[in-house]
Amino acid sequence: MSRRYRVRDGIIIRRNALPNGDIVATILGEKGKWHGIARKGKIPGGNLGRLSLFHDVTIQYYRRGEEALALITQVQLNGALSRLSQPDVYPYAHILAELADALSVEVEPGGQIYDYLASGLRGLNQHRDTELVALAYAWKLTAQAGLAPQVATCTHCKTTSQLAFFDIAGGGLGCQQCRVGLPLLERQAAEVQQLVRGSVRTTLDMRLPDRALHWRILHRYLAYHVRPLKSLINLSSLTETYKGEASRV
Amino acid sequence: MRYPTALITLIRELGRLPGIGPKSAQRLALYLFNQPEEDVLSLAQAIAEAKETLQRCPICFSIMSSDDTRCSVCDDPQRTQKLLCVVEQPADLLAIERSGEYVGLYHVLHGSLSPMHGIGPDQLTIKPLLSRLDGIDEVILATSTTVEGEATAMYLARLLNDLEVNTTRIGYGLPVGGDLEYADEVTLGRAIANRRQLQL
Numbered sequence: 001m002s003r004r005y006r007v008r009d010g011i012i013i014r015r016n017a018l019p020n021g022d023i024v025a026t027i028l029g030e031k032g033k034w035h036g037i038a039r040k041g042k043i044p045g046g047n048l049g050r051l052s053l054f055h056d057v058t059i060q061y062y063r064r065g066e067e068a069l070a071l072i073t074q075v076q077l078n079g080a081l082s083r084l085s086q087p088d089v090y091p092y093a094h095i096l097a098e099l100a101d102a103l104s105v106e107v108e109p110g111g112q113i114y115d116y117l118a119s120g121l122r123g124l125n126q127h128r129d130t131e132l133v134a135l136a137y138a139w140k141l142t143a144q145a146g147l148a149p150q151v152a153t154c155t156h157c158k159t160t161s162q163l164a165f166f167d168i169a170g171g172g173l174g175c176q177q178c179r180v181g182l183p184l185l186e187r188q189a190a191e192v193q194q195l196v197r198g199s200v201r202t203t204l205d206m207r208l209p210d211r212a213l214h215w216r217i218l219h220r221y222l223a224y225h226v227r228p229l230k231s232l233i234n235l236s237s238l239t240e241t242y243k244g245e246a247s248r249v
Numbered sequence: 250m251r252y253p254t255a256l257i258t259l260i261r262e263l264g265r266l267p268g269i270g271p272k273s274a275q276r277l278a279l280y281l282f283n284q285p286e287e288d289v290l291s292l293a294q295a296i297a298e299a300k301e302t303l304q305r306c307p308i309c310f311s312i313m314s315s316d317d318t319r320c321s322v323c324d325d326p327q328r329t330q331k332l333l334c335v336v337e338q339p340a341d342l343l344a345i346e347r348s349g350e351y352v353g354l355y356h357v358l359h360g361s362l363s364p365m366h367g368i369g370p371d372q373l374t375i376k377p378l379l380s381r382l383d384g385i386d387e388v389i390l391a392t393s394t395t396v397e398g399e400a401t402a403m404y405l406a407r408l409l410n411d412l413e414v415n416t417t418r419i420g421y422g423l424p425v426g427g428d429l430e431y432a433d434e435v436t437l438g439r440a441i442a443n444r445r446q447l448q449l
């Protein structure tokens with residue numbers, strides 16, 4: 001049987017090591033998402049060791065018949081972001097990667113989800129306020145998939161004034177008259193607007209005091225409109241533990 | 250032809266094992282069918298017995314016989330009681346033992362932090378680790394050199410640093426992106442001998 005090798009670029013957004021030493025990876029590139037298997041990929045050294053989570057790689061592979069998994073034969077590392085394994089960065093990188101995975105499909109004509117994931121991961125690697133970077137890019141990714149909440153007007157009566165609720169099921173902000181959903185201060189509603197519609201650059205200038213609230217909105221919105229993200233369920237255990245647990249033990 | 254129910258069941262059960270696809274499951278099932286009955290029975294018995302008689306050591310979470318109260322490492326007074334080496338899996342512990350470079354105690358996390366897989370600190374044996382630090386002079390973080398392993402090491406280093414426990418990391422000299430289980434003994438021994446303080 002002739003082997004037809006192909007080459008594709010992308011970011012490794014999921015990596016599962018099987019007990020027999022194989023690695024199954026999900027790779028998101030400009031043209032969409034695909035899955036590959038590296039036989040004995042856990043064996044360190046050799047170029048399959050570069051098949052690491054969040055790495056930006058060029059992969060040579062081939063497909064046998066109808067098999068869903070491409071067989072990965074070569075991996076070339078184009079870039080690894082050194083800070084992503086830091087405790088104050090790592091949980092957020094997982095959120096962006098898991099969300100990009102949930103939002104992307106096999107064929108992605110525009111490549112916007114890949115672009116936003118790539119710049120989101122770079123932002124996490126560079127910026128001091130990684131929590132804010134993660135919130136900003138999570139909403140950007142959601143918007144790129146066409147699933148942004150409606151934040152310009154009340155989802156029920158279309159007024160643009162006195163927006164002070166977030167209606168998860170309704171898919172956006174609500175007003176004082178309609179009173180549906182999670183009650184917010186008007187300032188918090190304006191913050192939601194900024195996170196969803198503002199540029200990343202201006203969002204990163206925000207102070208954003210009520211972050212737990214914003215995570216709650218994101219978490220519940222995605223759970224309803226996309227799917228529940230495991231990395232969001234876990235978030236507080238990871239971030240709070242390293243901030244507070246050690247002193248309590 | 251339709252397969253008999255027993256064969257379908259066997260293929261399905263084998264196919265649930267990690268790394269076994271439908272085709273391999275079918276091949277294995279037919280292979281087992283062609284083996285002498287006593288061989289198949291002794292395999293089945295070994296599986297059932299292992300499950301019945303093995304459990305996690307209550308101290309280090311490595312594997313031990315359920316007849317014992319602790320594993321052979323935890324039970325060995327000759328080992329340095331002030332050194333604690335943290336690994337991801339029992340297989341990593343065995344790899345370090347093979348290197349012959351290490352004489353202290355172990356702690357098996359049973360995984361590495363991976364929020365997208367639902368694995369946070371509570372899914373690993375981190376709380377029991379923090380509760381056995383009395384009398385420990387040094388904790389060696391020997392998680393794998395993958396992104397997940399590094400992240401787990403950094404996370405633990407920060408926790409342990411807050412508790413003023415001396416913490417070191419192996420991996421200098423180990424190839425990046427791999428599990429310790431697959432490193433050769435010489436490299437692994439050297440990586441342990443050359444462990445360094447973690448930069449926080």
Ligand SMILES: [Zn+2]
Pocket residue numbers: 154155156157158159174175176177178179
């Ligand atoms: Zn309204």
Ligand SMILES: [Zn+2]
Pocket residue numbers: 306307308309310311319320321322323324
């Ligand atoms: Zn033990």
